[in-house]
Amino acid sequence: MTPREQFNAFNTLLTKEILRFSRIWVQTILPPMITTALYFVIFGELIGARIGEVEGFRYMDYIVPGLILMTVITQSYANVVSSFYGAKFQRHIEELMVSPMPVGLIIAGFVAGGVARGLIVGLAVMLVAAFFADLALHSLFLLLAVALLTAMLFSLGGLINAVFANSFDDVSIVPTFVLTPLTYLGGVFYSVSMLPGFWQQISLVNPVLYIVNGFRYAMLGVSDVSIGASLGLLSLGVMGLFLWAHYLLRSGRGLRG
Amino acid sequence: MTAAIAIRGLTKTYRNGVQALRGIDLTVDTGDFFALLGPNGAGKSTTIGILSSLVDKSDGQVRVFGHDLDRERGAVKAAIGVVPQEFNFNGFEPVEEIVINQAGFYGLPRDEGRRRAGELLEALGLADKRRAMARELSGGMKRRLMIARALVHRPRLLILDEPTAGVDIELRRGMWQFLREVNQAGTTIVLTTHYLEEAESLCRHIAIIDEGRLVERSSMRALLDRLHQETFVLDLAQPLDVAPVLPVLGVRLSDPLTLEVDIARDRPLNALFAALSEAGIEVKSLRNKANRLEALFLSLTARGAAAECRDDGAPHDPA
Ligand SMILES: Nc1ncnc2c1ncn2[C@@H]1O[C@H](COP(=O)(O)OP(=O)(O)OP(=O)(O)O)[C@@H](O)[C@H]1O
Ligand SMILES: [Mg+2]
Numbered sequence: 001m002t003p004r005e006q007f008n009a010f011n012t013l014l015t016k017e018i019l020r021f022s023r024i025w026v027q028t029i030l031p032p033m034i035t036t037a038l039y040f041v042i043f044g045e046l047i048g049a050r051i052g053e054v055e056g057f058r059y060m061d062y063i064v065p066g067l068i069l070m071t072v073i074t075q076s077y078a079n080v081v082s083s084f085y086g087a088k089f090q091r092h093i094e095e096l097m098v099s100p101m102p103v104g105l106i107i108a109g110f111v112a113g114g115v116a117r118g119l120i121v122g123l124a125v126m127l128v129a130a131f132f133a134d135l136a137l138h139s140l141f142l143l144l145a146v147a148l149l150t151a152m153l154f155s156l157g158g159l160i161n162a163v164f165a166n167s168f169d170d171v172s173i174v175p176t177f178v179l180t181p182l183t184y185l186g187g188v189f190y191s192v193s194m195l196p197g198f199w200q201q202i203s204l205v206n207p208v209l210y211i212v213n214g215f216r217y218a219m220l221g222v223s224d225v226s227i228g229a230s231l232g233l234l235s236l237g238v239m240g241l242f243l244w245a246h247y248l249l250r251s252g253r254g255l256r257g
Numbered sequence: 258m259t260a261a262i263a264i265r266g267l268t269k270t271y272r273n274g275v276q277a278l279r280g281i282d283l284t285v286d287t288g289d290f291f292a293l294l295g296p297n298g299a300g301k302s303t304t305i306g307i308l309s310s311l312v313d314k315s316d317g318q319v320r321v322f323g324h325d326l327d328r329e330r331g332a333v334k335a336a337i338g339v340v341p342q343e344f345n346f347n348g349f350e351p352v353e354e355i356v357i358n359q360a361g362f363y364g365l366p367r368d369e370g371r372r373r374a375g376e377l378l379e380a381l382g383l384a385d386k387r388r389a390m391a392r393e394l395s396g397g398m399k400r401r402l403m404i405a406r407a408l409v410h411r412p413r414l415l416i417l418d419e420p421t422a423g424v425d426i427e428l429r430r431g432m433w434q435f436l437r438e439v440n441q442a443g444t445t446i447v448l449t450t451h452y453l454e455e456a457e458s459l460c461r462h463i464a465i466i467d468e469g470r471l472v473e474r475s476s477m478r479a480l481l482d483r484l485h486q487e488t489f490v491l492d493l494a495q496p497l498d499v500a501p502v503l504p505v506l507g508v509r510l511s512d513p514l515t516l517e518v519d520i521a522r523d524r525p526l527n528a529l530f531a532a533l534s535e536a537g538i539e540v541k542s543l544r545n546k547a548n549r550l551e552a553l554f555l556s557l558t559a560r561g562a563a564a565e566c567r568d569d570g571a572p573h574d575p576a
Contacts, residue, residue: 001331005364012361016354091345095355095406098309099362100334257271257312 001100009101010109017113021079028079029121032071036125039067040132043189054191055222060133065216066188069150071125073183073208076118076151077175080110080158085165093255103249107159107242114155115148122147135219142218142227149234150211154179156241163248163255182208192224207233259323261287261414261445262308267317269303269469277303279469280317285462287322287413290440291447292456292477295466301449302342304466305418309339322413335363338412340403342419342449348392352383355391356405363410370409377405380435397424401432408439415439417448421455433459457481488546489526491516494539503532517546 001009021028040060048059055062087093096106129135137143161174186208192200203209204225214230217223223230249255262285269278277300285291295301306312307319310330319326321333346355353374360370378384381401386394394402400420407415417436421429429452436459440446450456456463456477463480465473473480486506496513507519516538518529533540 001335001364008364008366009362012358012367016358087347090347091343092347094311094341094345095359096362097311098334098337098339099359100331100364101362102331252313256310257306 001102005100006102006105009099010105010112013096013101013106013109014112014116017079017083017110018116020083020113021117028075028117029124032075032121033124033128036067036071036128037132039063040129044132054194055220057220057222058133061136062191062216062220063189064129064133064135065219066186066212068122068125068129069147069212069215070183070188072118072122072147072150073154073179073211074175075121076114077154077158077161077179079117080114080155081162081165081171081175082158083113084110084159084162085168085171088162088165088255089168097255103246107156107245107249110159111152111155114158115151118151118155119147122151136221137219138221139218142231143215145231146211146214146218146234149231149238150215153211153234153237153241156238156245159245160241160248163245163253166254182206183212185209186212187224188212207237210234258287260284260320261289261322262447263318263320264304265318267304267307267319268315269300269307269312270315277469278307278315281466281469281471283464283471283474285445285447287445288440288443289445289462290437290460291445292460292463293447293449293466294451294456294463295449299466300469301466302418305339305341305416305447305449308333308416309337309341310334311339311341335410336413338407338410338415340400340407340415340417340420342422344399344403346391346399346402346406348390350391351388352391352394352402353378353387355402356409359406360409365410373409373411374405377408381405382431397428400424404432404435412444414445414447417446419449419451421450421452429455485522486519487522488517488519490544490546491518491533491540492542494541497538501533501536501538503536504528 043063044060048063051059053059084093087096101109126135157174161171165171185203186206187203192203192209195203210225210230210233213223213225214227214234217227217230262283264281264283267278267281267283268276270276281300281304283304293301293304303312307314307326308321310326310333314326319333322336324332324336326333350358353371356374356377357367357370360373361367365373375384375387378387381404383394383398383401383405386398391399391402400423404417404420407417415436420436421432424432433455436446436448440459446459448455448459460477462476463473464471490511493514493516497510497516498513500508500510500516502508503518505518505520507517509517511517520526520529530540
């Protein structure tokens with residue numbers, strides 16, 4: 001394929017992905033906005049009032065970055081895992097497999113779709129947050145970089161999950177048993193400095209902690225870890241998962257007999 | 258001219274150990290209309306799957322218009338349009354979207370895809386279903402949707418896996434006419450079918466696969482000629498040096514005491530015996546020569562042929 005043709009093919013796949021989740025916006029865009037609003041009401045207003053300040057911020061303001069990023073994580077992952085697995089299950093993934101689109105381009109199309117959903121819903125949640133909290137911005141560049149890399153990373157994760165999945169149950173195993181715990185324990189609702197020493201050490205092997213703190217730094221300018229570690233981990237993760245996904249699709253794993 | 262398809266020593270063993278292909282050699286000429294026949298499980302869909310990059314081959318070489326599948330997969334994919342045996346589109350997408358998107362996956366700009374989709378859906382009688390969800394179409398319409406999708410990038414080779422299965426006789430005729438026109442416009446076509454009439458009226462060449470092996474490759478005409486004649490083996494009382502001249506389709510001396518004659522099925526044997534008596538040839542015994550290919554071919558298409566008889570009322574000579 002010429003670069004022009006590749007561009008057309010990528011555009012087609014991305015548009016198709018965006019249409020897919022936009023058509024079912026009641027299932028895809030609305031629920032995270034409601035959930036986030038509930039988090040703010042319960043943790044921010046009711047409980048947060050008793051917690052007081054964390055690292056110099058009202059508790060409500062402190063949890064905003066984590067909640068937004070948590071949305072980006074779950075939404076980008078959910079988008080690609082369900083879209084790719086659905087395509088595999090209904091066999092219309094074959095429309096892509098018979099086409100001359102290179103594997104990398106197919107991955108790029110799905111990931112771009114996941115990124116689009118992660119960022120659009122993330123933005124929607126940010127708007128919800130603006131009702132409850134004072135939004136701060138420390139660095140727009142870091143905010144965009146962390147959000148984009150996070151969405152890419154978890155879109156790739158969703159794609160790899162879908163490649164291995166053999167049933168709809170397999171699609172929810174990772175989000176339920178891996179992603180949710182890692183996210184909740186990833187410092188969305190607290191600073192690791194509030195934990196006892198042993199748990200602090202444990203927390204530092206949780207990759208989500210670095211991502212959440214990276215985003216918090218971009219918004220509030222405070223973080224439990226260095227922003228360099230956060231960006232480095234995200235970049236390495238994106239590269240690693242892309243190579244893995246590329247290898248899986250090239251070898252036809254779960255797709256070609 | 259390079260062949261549309263050149264397959265050498267193609268084998269396929271699925272992960273569960275099933276040997277679906279055991280060494281296929283097959284050439285399909287550019288411009289041909291080719292039928293791939295075989296009983297259920299013979300390996301037809303596996304062969305098509307390999308050609309269209311949906312199945313990995315185990316061994317062998319595949320070339321499409323001279324492009325090697327292993328080294329130039331992109332070129333091979335761009336040259337092929339495939340209509341699979343089973344529906345493989347998203348039922349929740351509108352008909353037109355499916356065709357336009359496929360054009361996009363082949364690198365065409367959206368406007369061009371939309372134009373071509375419109376033309377193809379029109380030609381295939383789906384224009385009024387453009388905006389319907391694909392799952393709302395009838396079985397026959399779904400097949401035609403897949404044909405439109407397979408043609409939208411104007412492939413040089415169109416492969417159809419049982420395109421008319423479950424399509425009523427009138428629609429089937431319409432599809433045949435459409436495919437004939439596509440072929441006349443220069444597209445090489447390979448299809449699998451279980452309908453004798455379909456292979457007979459469309460295809461110029463055929464191949465028969467059985468248990469992963471190619472058992473026949475000939476022109477449709479030669480095969481039909483063979484089906485319309487019967488071979489008798491005559492045991493002679495006295496040896497002959499040369500085959501005598503007889504009023505039949507073919508005469509061969511397989512050894513000095515054994516004569517083989519080919520006779521049209523509907524002709525009486527009297528003339529043959531009159532001629533034999535006149536030539537002073539004494540026949541000790543006579544038997545019918547079993548024709549394995551014929552038996553196979555008829556079993557492959559018998560169901561289809563029977564259906565034809567019922568469908569159009571005109572009895573179709575099955576042999
Ligand atoms: N994905 C698969 N995994 C394992 N075995 C398979 C797979 N697909 C086909 N087979 C086996 O390979 C053999 C050939 O199957 P194939 O689908 O190519 O036959 P076919 O000639 O198309 O038959 P039909 O006329 O019924 O469509 C069969 O024994 C089948 O069970
Ligand atoms: Mg088949």
